[in-house]
Amino acid sequence: MRRLEKLSTETVTITEVCPRDGFQNLPRVLDTDVKVRVINELIDCGFNQIEVSSFVHPKAIPQLQDAEEVFEKINRNENVTFRALVPNLKGLERAITSKVEKIKLMLSASDSHSLSNANCLTAEALEGFKPLVEKCSENRVTLTGSISVAFGCPYEGKVPLKRLIDICKKYGELGIKEISLADTAGMANPVLTRKVVKELYKQFPDFKFSLHMHNTRGMAFANIVAAYEEGIRDFDSSVAGFGGCPYSPNASGNISTEDLVHGFEEMGISTGIDLDKVLETGRCLGKLYNGHVDSFILKAGKNSDLKISPKQQSKIGN
């Protein structure tokens, strides 16, 4: 809960979510082999955790219908946790067959977002998790919870803090104490982020919260810094900034991994990620999509990429 004033010796953990959140938002379906190649490259970048896919109905998200094949083909190793999203029991069975070691459950902080996304109220979504929790326990699969639109709903606007507290309580009753707070529509600001994180840690001191921030309105990095100052050490990001905001089609989405890693490292906070390798993967992804990337560092280079001072100095004056 300290202010970031001097270089820290602490570290953060960054979960790469491009293979799920990034690919999910792409306009055309990628070949499975391309996905596998990208994920294998990401494994080499040093991430501790990668969100690989989502076991949803193929008709809901055709892009992710190859979840089983992707899990089968990637270079899984014990240093990396390979996570997947699961919406229901059918999806969980598929994930267990694919030997997925960590499952993320999703629900929405607001009822209108929950209705539009999962066709049920938030409370109903929580009820529906019970059989999944039991099945995970039987199969020794780790579970993590998440709360979409935690910092603002594109339909309702502000989300009362009490909603988040109530949801975390219910998650706790289900035995889930690791929760990802997602700013799905990019509506957070640093004051709100600080307030939410502070209050949630106060109410749930034994929980582990992580942050999944979208840069829709240019404040993601500032929000992450505020959350770091309040104790959060786990953050999601997406290579090349892949993964738009579904409510603002032409806007930015996930904060890019390059920007997050570069920002933390510049502040003296270690990520354990090989930024140059991430940049290389980002460049390759950009080529697949006609050069379109949504990553500041991919465009501007790192701070350490110094320019050569012009030899012929021109005088600007009258």
Add this chain to the structure above:
Amino acid sequence: MRRLEKLSTETVTITEVCPRDGFQNLPRVLDTDVKVRVINELIDCGFNQIEVSSFVHPKAIPQLQDAEEVFEKINRNENVTFRALVPNLKGLERAITSKVEKIKLMLSASDSHSLSNANCLTAEALEGFKPLVEKCSENRVTLTGSISVAFGCPYEGKVPLKRLIDICKKYGELGIKEISLADTAGMANPVLTRKVVKELYKQFPDFKFSLHMHNTRGMAFANIVAAYEEGIRDFDSSVAGFGGCPYSPNASGNISTEDLVHGFEEMGISTGIDLDKVLETGRCLGKLYNGHVDSFILKAGKNSDLKISPKQQSKIGN
């Protein structure tokens, strides 16, 4: 020096710099009448201060060769300070003839940037300000100083804090105690920004510092929040995010006014700016440039622009 934890009743002052920094970076010269129309629209947005132009040699920056005509044609009024950049005595004479009320002097924190930009060392630039200070005093023109590449030099990298302290001392000896700290190449981070601002206020408690941040590496808003927490209340920004980073041609430049105003207002900090009017001006500027804008809010809309929840709810599941 307090942390931004709750809604504040404080206000900030935002200086619009698009007419100088934004236009200066455009690939083609704008008609003077277009500039005048844009500036008059900006005056109506509620800015207290607008950086109108630069009295440099026409050959150095052809885009700004019409500084006199712009100053003559805009709707000047007593509620707005109209500022201009001046590099030397010749420029100052032109500015005085145009009845410019506030002059900004520029120098670089690093010698290599100073050499490439002004063909002299930083210390020489400071020496050169003496006759300008005298002339401003004689003509009752307000002076403000600035320090380019204050948070990092594209040629040298890190800038020692001692350089900034020495420059501020010299500025103080010249009687200049209002200083704009510019992150010209977008190399700042929140830890560095906090450290620099804290130390400068400690050394120069009677100075007024302002911040001119570029969003080259995605950290401008986070840096501004850190500086706000350390006491800075004056910030530059550019409508539509016009004004690139000269050292990273395809990267972002000035933080956009829309994003800065929206961000502050969302945090409960009043700017006094009519955001909708700024957005309208930004949209018009975008049309002039084939829709290219570098502003999150212009692309995503404000937080308060709520979406209509889809009536036909689709179930995402297996």
